[in-house]
Amino acid sequence: MQRLTAITALLALAGLALGTGAVAADKYPSKPVKIVVGFQAGGPTDVVARLVAKALQDELKGAFVVENKPGATSNIASETVAAAQPDGYTLLLAAAPLTMNKFVFPKQKFDPLKSFEPVSKISSAPGVLAVSPKMPVKTYKEFEELAKKKPNALSYGTTGAGGTQHMATLRLEQLTGIDMLHVPYSGGSGVLNDLIAGVVDSAFMTSTGAMPNLQAGKVIPLAIAGPVRLPGLPNVPTFAELGLPGMVSDSWNGLLAPAGTPQPVIDQLAKAIAKAVQSKEFKDALIPQGAVLIGNSPGEFKSQLQAEVSHWSEQFKKVKLD
Template identity: 50%
Template sequence: MWHLSRRNFATAALGLAGALAVGTTFAQSYPSKPIRLIVGYQAGGPTDMTARLIATKLQTALGQPVIVENKVGAGSNIASEFVAASPPDGYTLLLAAAPITMNGFLYKNLKWDVQKSFEPIVNVMTAPSVLAVATKLPVRSVSELVALAKRQPGKLTFGSTGNGGSQHLAGELLKQRAGIDLLHIPYKGASAALNDLMAGQVDMVFMTSMSALPHLKSGNPRPIAVASAKRLPQLPDVPTVAESGFPGFEAESWNGLFAPAKTPPEIIARLNAEVNKALTAPDLREMLVSQGAVLVGGSSADFRQYIGQEVVRWGRLLKTLKVSMD
């Protein structure tokens, strides 16, 4: 049996106290250099926009530059892997979206795990997906769309912001629930998908309200349903998918801030507090809410719980759909 002598105990305790003191001092001096905010999506998209708004507020609050870097590719896995492998010192952060909770089921050989490789800091906002169709399509409701798809199996196309994203999976869920066959067309970002939808090159897209609200209000593309529990205040006349005959159909996007696992709790708490403060700023609120976002905030524990719920929800769906990106 191994015994800890008084001398060894005292030495260990002294070492632990020293380590804690160093950690506390480090956290108190944080930040002392620029912070990198990594985004796994293209510049100009809704997640990038959220990241840049948050970066501006953090930069002012923390007194150090907060530099947004877009590391695009592999369904946002490149960005997630980069941050997961970064030093846990608070100088490399990740602004992620809903696919971070899905990719563990879509890709077999990931080098990170959303619940083990990161410290959740705060959920910034959520945004429902809106089902929009090209104006050339002779449908004005989900029921009309389903009827048309059943008359033309495999001929209608639905675009998304990329394979494995929440918009792609919303389309797959509609296919399953409605018993229809649609051809998926993945795009490299929200702007490309929106442009082709407006030009009639693709028949329909599930898009976040943030990516196209002004266009949706104008009627091109034509919004026919919102994939959330309640109607979107900015589109009050557009019913939910649930109202349209598919109870419980929800597919929302969200943006949240993460740090690498084992980042000191003092740093997590500081960043959480500053983002929550930023979410009360009138200019930031106006910018995001006017685009259809619902601001969230809250504690890091709240966000950790939400992530766990999302993993369970999407895991069940993906196992049922048998969708794989490998």
């Protein structure tokens, strides 16, 4: 009898705990939620972050505020979120460098897999190789020929060593045998401004951030590092069309929370993201820029992050960072 009473009490406590968790999830968010971005305001990741903040605010009926913490190829933002309370009130709007940075900054204070709870991969976009309008080239073929004639003379801008733009250019160098001078910046806007001005000769641009300048001819697009031509740049060929099918660069954005964040909160956020990427607002803002909208599940996003970390582990063994 006493044993039965004890079991009943334990079951009651378990039910109370489950009920408390459900109530807590139902009330989320009960205070402002901070979405931390590792890049400058106005850049492609920031644009996605602000769309996400508005969508989550509308869907979950709470305040979502974007906070920009650029630096160290987004590591400052990642470290901030990894160290935050795992309560769902500090989130990370991450980009592709998240899975690369551990190989660039071996002393970083977080792990891309262990320090976060994946919520959803929001979008991806191909890189676009572009050159300054002051360059004497109009096609990719002319660019490659010039680069081969002048080893280490042409420059390329990136958002930092080991980042998406840098790895894309190193991959291009591997495939073609060209050799160029690396010029790192703290953010995408710096790369774009100096490319327009001719301070640097070339750069892999994220299509979602640079499309207006690419379309206006302020920088000259030469090739798309994705599977198909972009609707906004129908006359620009893919690298595959140019005989370089291995030249692929994907700039993605996804939402993550600190490790240990309650699963009901993760599920609420993921459900809201899945709905948001189907909205007219997201489609109108991102698809014309060359983005592919995703909005997958936490489990699917986690598997993709694991695969990317494994991929970059192998890739970084083949290149020398400068």
